[in-house]
Amino acid sequence: MKRIAILGSTGSVGVQTLDVIARFPDRFTVVGLTANSRSALLSEQIARFRPQIAAVMEERFAAELPNYHGRPSVRTGLEGLIDVVTHPEVDIVVSALPGSAGFLPTLRAIEAKKTIALANKEILVMAGEIVTAAARRAGVEILPVDSEHSAIHQCLAGQDRDRIHRIILTASGGPFLRTDPAHLTRMSPGEALAHPTWAMGRKVTIDSATLMNKGFEVLEAHWLFGLPFSRIDVVIHPQSIIHSMVEMEDGAILAQLGVPDMRLPIQYALAYPERLEAGWPRFDLRQTWQLTFQPPDREKFPCLDLAYRAGQAGHTLPAVLSAADEIAVSAFLEQEANFTQIPALIDEALSVYTRTYPSSTGNGLTLDDVMTADAWARTFCRERLHTGKT
Numbered sequence: 001m002k003r004i005a006i007l008g009s010t011g012s013v014g015v016q017t018l019d020v021i022a023r024f025p026d027r028f029t030v031v032g033l034t035a036n037s038r039s040a041l042l043s044e045q046i047a048r049f050r051p052q053i054a055a056v057m058e059e060r061f062a063a064e065l066p067n068y069h070g071r072p073s074v075r076t077g078l079e080g081l082i083d084v085v086t087h088p089e090v091d092i093v094v095s096a097l098p099g100s101a102g103f104l105p106t107l108r109a110i111e112a113k114k115t116i117a118l119a120n121k122e123i124l125v126m127a128g129e130i131v132t133a134a135a136r137r138a139g140v141e142i143l144p145v146d147s148e149h150s151a152i153h154q155c156l157a158g159q160d161r162d163r164i165h166r167i168i169l170t171a172s173g174g175p176f177l178r179t180d181p182a183h184l185t186r187m188s189p190g191e192a193l194a195h196p197t198w199a200m201g202r203k204v205t206i207d208s209a210t211l212m213n214k215g216f217e218v219l220e221a222h223w224l225f226g227l228p229f230s231r232i233d234v235v236i237h238p239q240s241i242i243h244s245m246v247e248m249e250d251g252a253i254l255a256q257l258g259v260p261d262m263r264l265p266i267q268y269a270l271a272y273p274e275r276l277e278a279g280w281p282r283f284d285l286r287q288t289w290q291l292t293f294q295p296p297d298r299e300k301f302p303c304l305d306l307a308y309r310a311g312q313a314g315h316t317l318p319a320v321l322s323a324a325d326e327i328a329v330s331a332f333l334e335q336e337a338n339f340t341q342i343p344a345l346i347d348e349a350l351s352v353y354t355r356t357y358p359s360s361t362g363n364g365l366t367l368d369d370v371m372t373a374d375a376w377a378r379t380f381c382r383e384r385l386h387t388g389k390t
C-alpha cells in the first residue's frame with residue numbers, strides 16, 4: 001500500500017490524482033490533503049478519503065472542514081502544508097500547487113525522504129539546482145507528472161542515458177497557434193483560458209497560451225534528465241498525442257503516445273515502477289489520425305526564448321523568470337495587463353535584474369539567493385504594472 005499526500009488536492013492535478021487513487025483502493029491510500037481556500041471541495045474530499053491530516057492556507061477556512069473523531073488533524077498556512085507532506089506515514093507527495101507556493105513544502109518533503117510525484121514545474125524552474133541536490137542527498141526520487149517529462153521518463157526506461165542525442169518536447173501550441181500576431185494584444189483572459197487539448201488550472205493554461213509553459217518545461221527537463229539546453233528542443237504538435245520524444249545517438253526517435261489525459265502520467269508516477277490498467281479511453285488507431293509537427297514561432301511567442309535565456313544564464317535568473325511570470329499572468333487574468341505585456345514585463349525584469357546584479361550567473365545557488373531574487377522580481381513587476389511603464 002502506498003500512502004499519499006497531495007499538495008493542492010482541490011486543483012486540476014489534485015482532483016485527477018484522487019480519481020486515480022479511488023480506482024485502486026488496495027494499492028493507494030490518502031494520508032494528507034491540502035488546499036488554498038476551496039474548503040467546500042476539500043471537505044468533500046475529506047469525507048470521501050478520510051485523510052489523517054489536512055491543511056488550508058487561510059486560517060479562516062479551517063473551521064469549515066469536517067472532523068470525524070479527531071480526523072483529520074487540521075493545520076493552516078505554510079507550516080500546515082509542511083506538516084502534511086512531512087507526516088511520518090506519507091510515502092509519496094504529489095506536488096501540485098501552481099507557481100512558487102509549493103517550493104518550500106516540496107523541499108521539506110524531499111528532506112523528509114518522501115518520494116515526489118512532481119507536477120509543480122516552477123519548483124525546478126526557480127531552484128532546480130537546490131531541489132535536485134536535496135533529492136540526491138536524501139536518496140529521493142523525483143518522478144515527473146508533467147505529461148511531457150513522464151513521456152521522456154517512459155522512453156528512457158532501459159536506455160543508456162549517455163546515449164541521448166536530444167530531448168524533443170511537444171507543445172500543442174495553445175489557443176493562439178493560428179492567431180494573427182497583430183491580434184494577440186487584444187486577446188482576453190477568456191480566450192486565453194480556452195485551451196484546445198488540455199483542461200488545466202488557470203496559471204498553467206495562460207502559460208500554455210504564451211508558450212512560457214513549454215519554456216518552463218525546457219528547464220524542468222534540464223534538471224530532471226541532466227541535458228544541456230542546446231540538446232532540449234521544442235516542436236509544435238497540435239494534436240497532443242505524442243507527449244514527447246527522445247532522439248538517441250544512432251538517430252532512433254523514441255516517443256510515447258496516448259490520448260491527452262493527465263491521469264496516465266499521474267498513475268504512472270504513483271504506481272512506478274509498476275503499470276496499472278487504464279481508466280480512460282485508449283488511443284484508437286482504427287480511426288484516421290494526422291499527427292503534424294511544426295517549429296514554434298519564436299517571434300510571436302517570445303516567452304520560449306526568455307526561458308532558454310534565463311536557463312542558460314542559470315543561478316537566480318530562472319527564479320526571476322518564474323516570479324515575473326507569476327505576476328504578469330496574474331495581472332493579465334485581472335485585466336491589468338494585456339496578453340503581449342506578459343512577455344514584455346518578463347523580458348524587462350530579466351534585463352534590469354541582469355544589469356543590476358551582473359555577477360548573478362553560473363552555479364552555487366543558495367535558498368536565500370532564490371528567495372531574494374523571487375522577491376525582487378515580484379516587487380519590480382508590481383511597480384512596473386502600477387506605474388504603467390510596461
Ligand SMILES: NC(=O)c1ccc[n+]([C@@H]2O[C@H](COP(=O)([O-])OP(=O)(O)OC[C@H]3O[C@@H](n4cnc5c(N)ncnc54)[C@H](OP(=O)(O)O)[C@@H]3O)[C@@H](O)[C@H]2O)c1
Pocket residue numbers: 007008009010011012013014034035036037038039057095096097098099101119120121122145146147198199200201202203204262
Ligand atoms: N493541470 C494540469 O493538467 C497540469 C499538467 C502538467 C503540469 N501541471 C502543473 O501542476 C501544477 C498545478 O496545476 P493545476 O492545473 O492542478 O493548478 P490548479 O488547478 O490551479 O490547482 C492548484 C491547487 O493548489 C492550491 N493552491 C493554489 N495557490 C495556493 C497557495 N498559494 N497556497 C496553497 N495552495 C494553493 C489550490 O487550492 P484552491 O483550490 O483552494 O484554490 C489547488 O488545490 C502547476 O505547476 C502546473 O504547471 C498541471
